[in-house]
Amino acid sequence: xxxxxxxxxxxxxxxxxxxVVLLWIISGILILFTFFATRKMQKVPRGLQxxxxxxxxxxxxxxxxxxxxxxxxxxxxxxxxxSVLVVGNLLxxxxxxxISANVNTTFALATITFFLIHYNAVKSRGALGxxxxxxxxxALMLPINLISELAFPVSLAFRLFGNITGxxxxxxxxxxxxASLSAKLTGSVPIFMIGIPLPFNFxxxxxxxxxxxxxxxxLSMVFISNGIGHEEKASH
Amino acid sequence: MSGISSEAFVLxxxxxxxxxxxxxxxxxAIGQGITAGKAVEGIARQPEAQGDIFRTMxxxxxxxxxxxxxxxxVAIVLLFANPLIRLL
Numbered sequence: 001x002x003x004x005x006x007x008x009x010x011x012x013x014x015x016x017x018x019x020v021v022l023l024w025i026i027s028g029i030l031i032l033f034t035f036f037a038t039r040k041m042q043k044v045p046r047g048l049q050x051x052x053x054x055x056x057x058x059x060x061x062x063x064x065x066x067x068x069x070x071x072x073x074x075x076x077x078x079x080x081x082x083s084v085l086v087v088g089n090l091l092x093x094x095x096x097x098x099i100s101a102n103v104n105t106t107f108a109l110a111t112i113t114f115f116l117i118h119y120n121a122v123k124s125r126g127a128l129g130x131x132x133x134x135x136x137x138x139a140l141m142l143p144i145n146l147i148s149e150l151a152f153p154v155s156l157a158f159r160l161f162g163n164i165t166g167x168x169x170x171x172x173x174x175x176x177x178x179a180s181l182s183a184k185l186t187g188s189v190p191i192f193m194i195g196i197p198l199p200f201n202f203x204x205x206x207x208x209x210x211x212x213x214x215x216x217x218x219l220s221m222v223f224i225s226n227g228i229g230h231e232e233k234a235s236h
Numbered sequence: 237m238s239g240i241s242s243e244a245f246v247l248x249x250x251x252x253x254x255x256x257x258x259x260x261x262x263x264x265a266i267g268q269g270i271t272a273g274k275a276v277e278g279i280a281r282q283p284e285a286q287g288d289i290f291r292t293m294x295x296x297x298x299x300x301x302x303x304x305x306x307x308x309x310v311a312i313v314l315l316f317a318n319p320l321i322r323l324l
Contacts, residue, residue, distance in 0.1 A: 004317075155302055158302070158306060159299075162309050163301070165312070166305070166308055214295075218295065
């Protein structure tokens with residue numbers, strides 16, 4: 001049964017779980033990909049450089065669609081978020097525990113988004129405008145708006161965590177059930193695990209992984225741009 | 237009738253609580269079914285917008301699934317990482 005990620009290295013009180021090791025692997029994959037895609041760049045891209053250019057253009061279009069043209073400076077953060085979440089959830093296809101199945105990972109990413117939202121809101125509206133934005137229709141709404149602002153990163157983290165962990169639990173139950181079934185039938189040949197887990201893997205790992213990464217990123221972008229507000233007030 | 241040990245009592249009621257917590261997903265299922273129905277109506281009215289309608293429906297469903305996931309997390313925490321045992 002799933003009880004949390006396994007601890008791989010334990011040094012007294014300090015331990016490193018498999019999620020951290022997997023995040024190192026993902027960072028290595030992304031760094032190697034960008035390193036090999038930007039060597040000897042040519043004007044007409046071919047190969048890895050074309051793939052990298054497609055990804056960058058996709059992310060910039062995505063950010064422009066959701067946040068508007070003058071918020072393109074958030075595109076690196078959005079691209080990193082999307083890449084880490086998509087690669088991390090797709091690595092579950094290889095049998096690893098997906099990184100978002102650890103509540104610490106999703107809370108860390110939601111905390112980064114939370115700080116981005118409020119830092120940019122204060123920077124673009126000023127301290128007084130930020131407090132006025134929290135008391136938006138009426139000053140009585142101030143506690144309600146505060147609670148809703150605090151509840152947003154919690155819901156963001158739990159949405160991603162719950163979906164991916166639910167998928168991981170169902171997959172482990174499925175594999176355990178199929179393994180015991182084929183052990184009863186043949187002994188040591190895992191005959192039932194050949195084709196049956198495929199549609200479940202497709203739904204829980206590929207579809208849910210990519211969809212939840214997309215929803216996390218979209219909600220982060222929408223709330224950051226809401227916090228910044230509309231720029232027509234600040235024109236001079 | 238002999239008494240139940242307090243640990244067995246807490247564990248038993250946690251199991252019942254975990255099962256009751258999953259009743260909350262009824263609302264999520266009904267809401268997502270209504271969303272899918274409205275999306276199909278929209279596509280029937282204007283088949284060219286199928287891609288946009290489908291993407292919006294998927295995002296809307298993923299967001300409204302959050303409350304169902306909250307119920308699931310309560311059930312999982314009660315079953316696997318029960319905090320009430322440590323308070324005994």
